[in-house]
Amino acid sequence: MANYYNKDLYKILNLNFDATLDEIKQSYRKLVREYHPDVAGENADINKFKEIQEAYEVLTNEENRKKYDVLHGFYREKIRKQEESVRKNKYEEYIKKAKINANTQENFTKSINSALDNLFHSGKGSSKTTEPKRIIHGQDININISISCFEALNGTNRKVNILHTQPCPNCEGRKFINGSQCSMCNGSGQLSLQKKINVKIPKGVSQGSKVRIKKEGNKGLNGGKDGDLYLIVDIEKNPYFNIEGNDILCNLPITPFEAVLGAEVSIPVFGEKITVKIPSMTSSGQKLKLSGLGIENNNKTKKGDMIITVQIKLPEKLSEKEKALYNQLKELSKYNIRKDLNNAK
């Protein structure tokens, strides 16, 4: 797809999407005087001029402009405006006729109603603009999104690329018109547009949860609803945190002296730090449960827990003095920690 598809060509030329060819030419000439390197003097801007030139070339080529308009929804809007003005003219005409024909209020109402009936329910073979349009709803799009555990706990933003499709407005998704292949969509029945959008993933999502972004699914046609976009969350594994249902599981490293003496340690979670009290004489593998510090369930009626598993870790290096102190401890300690192991049968 040409890269100008993602630009707002009308804005570049200071125009509305329904600008006429004359208006496009007029605006182009004005902008050339403002930015062209040969005529604009110190205001000249070669990059801006190139953009203007590109927009002008696309929009003055009938076929390219139509393609561009279709992809950006302008084509549909133009057709809608044209139909509206045809309908409005017809309506006014009928009102005029009805007024001439009606002598009394009752007759006037009857006359109007039959005029409107003719206008909106005209039979087959009438002009194309009054044919009832097929309403097509856009489908939902599901995409997988991988986030870290930290992001799941704290919330995050992502830019995602989505391929939106919409039913072809020319053949209304039927692929063929009067037996021949539709020329606008080349018989595929749909048109696609790549779009980058920013999505917000709220804090506290759990594995496999679906985040709904309204109306960013595939586009509807003729008043049909746009689909929604669903992000299906995959939480990457992490050595310290894991999320299970609504519980947060945390592996907490502590030093041997914290295990013996007890400590207050802080853990980063939900964008803030929580303080956890480790009781003295805590062994490796011991679990601590912090009620209500997990994730809210979907209907926000209950919160999970945080379950901490303590792991005693040794420093990578010990100084000579530390080693000497451990030696002293060894000399002092009379406790046989493997007494039960030795007696095991």
Ligand SMILES: [Zn+2]
């Ligand atoms: Zn088509």
